[in-house]
Amino acid sequence: MSNKILLLEDDLLFGESIVDVLEEEGFGVVLCRNGQSALDETYKNQFDLYLLDINVPLIDGLSLLKELRRANDLTPTIYLTSHNEIEKLSQAFEIGADDYLKKPFNIDELIVRIHALLRRTKGKSRDCVGTLCIDELHKCILMGDKELELSLKEYQLMGLLIRNAGEIVTKEMIMDTLWSPSEMISDGAIRVYINRLKQEIGSDMIVNIRGVGYRLVS
Missing domain, CATH: 3.40.50.2300 (Response regulator)
Structure with missing residues (x-):
């Protein structure tokens, strides 16, 4: 191609x-x-x-x-x-x-x-956690050979979790990545995107750190 x-x-x-x-x-x-x-x-x-x-x-x-x-x-x-x-x-x-x-x-x-x-x-554009990868060059998330069907914000959030795999991604980090400073964002809005990603990759891969944020585990 x-x-x-x-x-x-x-x-x-x-x-x-x-x-x-x-x-x-x-x-x-x-x-x-x-x-x-x-x-x-x-x-x-x-x-x-x-x-x-x-x-x-x-x-x-x-x-x-x-x-x-x-x-x-x-x-x-x-x-x-x-x-x-x-x-x-x-x-x-x-x-x-x-x-x-x-x-x-x-x-x-x-x-x-x-x-x-x-x-x-070429070759520097992909970060992976197990079989879950973000392809920065083509702006997509792959799980094995399957490309996940994600919205722009879902892609941004998944990328943030992958690049910080094993570490806590705080709610503040998520807000700074997905929304502009002038937008009013609730915890509920973040949960909606997190739950959508859990449906795609499995709920056991994203751990909720109560009151702080989320962590992606392999």
Whole structure:
């Protein structure tokens, strides 16, 4: 199966030229011309790589990646920046960018960087507790060979438990991961998601630490 790339570029002609070249290289590419449509696509599709412009309509490229990283989306990301955006790159790397190319760039260099980044990240994207694994690259939870059918928040919560397996995941950690600070969240809402995960993986794997939080055991 070919690697799937999300390209955020508001210059239609330039974006389509990149799409043509990448598709010739065997990649599947989805072109978005504003940050909101790009964000929507991440909910509908699983991507192997993001190529992001910074100055785009609705949601800029930096805010988009910040939102994705907050949602535990660790998909490898390359920024395609203009010269006057170089000063923003330190912010981009703090957010979680992996690489960048300054416009105008050589398309062959972009292809080399894409392949290099995919090689580096392949195999580093999966954490497992027994047969239960989170695939960060494809944003899914696997139990053996079966992919669990989870909502975004269920995926985020399951990932938090897996990455902290054997340790207590407090209710505060769960709230910080699943909801923004402005949202009002009850313990009941957390229990709903915990019970949903127990239905998927077995109730004996998630232990309730009364009044504190939860712990995933193998």
